[in-house]
Amino acid sequence: MKRRDFSSACLAWPASGLALLAVQHAHALSLDDLSAGDLSKGLKTALEKGATVAVSLLGRPDGFLGNPKVRIPLPGYLEDGAKMLRMIGQGSRIDELVTAMNRAAEQAVPAGKDLLVNAVRSMSVVDARGILTGGDTSVTRFFADKTRAPLTQRFLPVVTSATVKVKLAEKYNQLAGKAAGFGLVKQEDANIQRYVTGKSLDGLYLMIGEEERKIRQDPVGSGSAILQKVFGALR
Secondary structure, X not given: OOHHHHHHHHHHOHHXXXXXXXXXXXXXXXXXXXXXXXXXXXXXXXXXXXXXXXXXXXXXXXXXXOOOOOOOOOOXXXXXXXXXXXXXXXXXXXXXXXXXXXXXXXHHHHHHHHXXXXXXXXXXXXXXXHHHHOOOOHHHHHHHHHHHHHHHHHHHHHHXXXXXXXXXXXXXXXXXXXXXXXXXXXXXXXXXHHHHHXXXXXXXXXXXXXXXXXXXXXXXXXXXXXXXXXXXXXX
């Protein structure tokens, strides 16, 4: 190859070649090669992004009701009883209650965004390494440990306000309370407001975990250099 042609080729190559090498280098790294700062920064970036996206997806009309992964049903025994009510023409009342439960969750979720983000930003390096190596449920465990109690306190009034307007909600609590006494319903499910609050949090953590897994599976597609570096080291 002539010198001029060779030089031209070298100038053209970096646009794609250097990018490819950077990705290959990231994939060649292991967790042991990453600094504590990069490890922490990469995971914080991923989880903050995941939390923000999850809140956006769930905290809107049909965020829960229209998503079969997180849609909140009546709990076990009462779901079976609802089938009987539908058979005698009471289906619309059941639908009203289930819709109200899911709408309550959709209204509550945005109120938790700042707590989720603060939990991520205060994460320790030990937390970060544990999440990266802890398997598919590690993100859910982290957020549940750090935020479930305060989010419960924040969500409960919103859920209560949204469900109190539904007449069947009061009857649910009466029926579920009796059913819990016979062991047919879990004690924590015997109050519709607490049940919906718990399911709202379960759905929120599930969606955050799903967003984090997307980044794990395709760190290059995230468009973030630090995410490519950290999650590329896991591949």
